[in-house]
Amino acid sequence: GENVEQHPSTLSVQEGDSAVIKCTYSDSASNYFPWYKQELGKRPQLIIDIRSNVGEKKDQRIAVTLNKTAKHFSLHITETQPEDSAVYFCAASKNSGGYQKVTFGTGTKLQVIP
Amino acid sequence: SQTIHQWPATLVQPVGSPLSLECTVEGTSNPNLYWYRQAAGRGLQLLFYSVGIGQISSEVPQNLSASRPQDRQFILSSKKLLLSDSGFYLCAWSGPVLGRYEQYFGPGTRLTVT
Numbered sequence: 130g131e132n133v134e135q136h137p138s139t140l141s142v143q144e145g146d147s148a149v150i151k152c153t154y155s156d157s158a159s160n161y162f163p164w165y166k167q168e169l170g171k172r173p174q175l176i177i178d179i180r181s182n183v184g185e186k187k188d189q190r191i192a193v194t195l196n197k198t199a200k201h202f203s204l205h206i207t208e209t210q211p212e213d214s215a216v217y218f219c220a221a222s223k224n225s226g227g228y229q230k231v232t233f234g235t236g237t238k239l240q241v242i243p
Numbered sequence: 244s245q246t247i248h249q250w251p252a253t254l255v256q257p258v259g260s261p262l263s264l265e266c267t268v269e270g271t272s273n274p275n276l277y278w279y280r281q282a283a284g285r286g287l288q289l290l291f292y293s294v295g296i297g298q299i300s301s302e303v304p305q306n307l308s309a310s311r312p313q314d315r316q317f318i319l320s321s322k323k324l325l326l327s328d329s330g331f332y333l334c335a336w337s338g339p340v341l342g343r344y345e346q347y348f349g350p351g352t353r354l355t356v357t
Contacts (some may be wrong), residue, residue, distance in 0.1 A: 158276065163342040172333060172348040174288070180344075220345055227294045228275045229337055229344045233287040 133155040133221050135234030143242050152219035154186045155200065159221040161204050161229065162195060167216045167236075175206070209241045226242045245270035249334050249349040257357055262307075262321040264352050266334030269315065274336040276317040277346065278309055281331040292321060329356045 132155040132203040142148050155205040160181040165173035179186045179193045179202065186193050190209075196204075200223075206213055246269045268274050278290040289302045291309035299309050306325060310318045313351060317334055334349040 163345065165348075170353075172351050173348065175345055178345065217274060226300075228292055229346070230292075231289070235286045 131159060131221055131223070131230070131232040133219060133232050133234045135219050135237055136182050137237060138235065139238045139240070141240045141242060142209050144211060146207060146209055148204075148209055148213070148239055148241075149206045150217055150219065150239070151201065152203070152221075152234050153199075154221040154232075155219065155237070156223060157197075157200070159223045159232075162187040163220050163222065163231070164191075164193060164219070165218045165233075167218065169215075171224050172217060206239075209239075211241050211243050214239055214241045245297075245347070246335070246350040247334060247336055247347060249332075249352050251339045251352060252350065253353045253355075255355045255357060256324050258326055259323050262319070262324050262328070262354070264319040264332055264334075264354075266317040266319075266349055267315055268317075268336045271315070271338060272335070273314060274338060276311060277335040278317065278319050279335060279348075281333060283330070287333070291319070324356045326356050329354055 135230050137151045152213050163178040164176050167173040167175045177188050177191050177193050179195050190207050192205045216236045218236050222229045222231040248267045250265055271326055276293045279287045280290055281287050291301055293311045309320050330338050332352045335346045337346045
C-alpha cells in the first residue's frame with residue numbers, strides 16, 4: 130500500500146520567514162496530493178492541493194511543488210504569520226475501486242514565533 | 244454549498260459501553276463518505292469508507308462498525324468500547340463527480356473512553 134513520509138515533525142520559524150514541509154510517497158499510482166491545516170482541537174482544513182499533471186501551484190502565500198519522478202512534494206509558506214501556527218498534514222491519493230483512497234503523512238507542527 | 248455535521252461534539256463513555264456517532268452531509272447527492280480516527284497528537288487513520296447506501300468497506304479490523312442507512316448519513320458504532328477507542332473521530336465527504344478528489348472534514352467528535 131501507499132506510504133507517505135513527512136518531515137520535519139516540528140518546525141519553528143520567526144514571523145516573516147519562510148517554512149517548508151516535505152513529503153515523499155511510494156505508490157506511483159497516486160495522482161492527487163492535498164495539504165491540510167489543523168488548528169488545535171479543530172478539523173483538518175484543505176488549504177491547497179496539486180494533481181499529478183502539474184508541477185507547481187500557488188495560492189497567495191502558500192505554494193506546493195510536486196516531483197513525480199522522485200515522488201516528492203513540498204509545501205512552502207512565505208511571510209509566515211502567527212496564525213499559520215498549526216499542524217500541517219500532507220497526503221497522497223489515488224483512485225481505488227470508485228473512491229479516492231487518501232494516505233496521510235504524520236503531520237508537521239509549525240510554530241511561528243512573533 | 245455543502246455542509247457536513249457530526250454529533251455529538253464530545254463524548255465520555257465507560258469501557259464496555261456501546262457507541263453511536265452520526266454524520267450527515269447537506270448540499271450534495273451520492274457523496275463518498277469516510278470515517279477517520281485521530282489519536283491524540285497523531286495522524287489520521289481511515290476506518291471506513293462508503294460509496295453508496297449500504298456499501299461499507301473497512302480499512303482496519305477493529306471492534307467498530309459503520310452503516311449508511313441513507314444517502315447522506317453515515318454512522319459509526321461499537322457494541323463494546325475499549326480504552327484504545329479514545330480519540331478524535333472525523334467524518335469526511337468527497338464528491339461523486341469524476342475527477343473531483345477533494346475530501347472535506349466534519350467538525351469531529353472527541354471520544355474519551357474511561
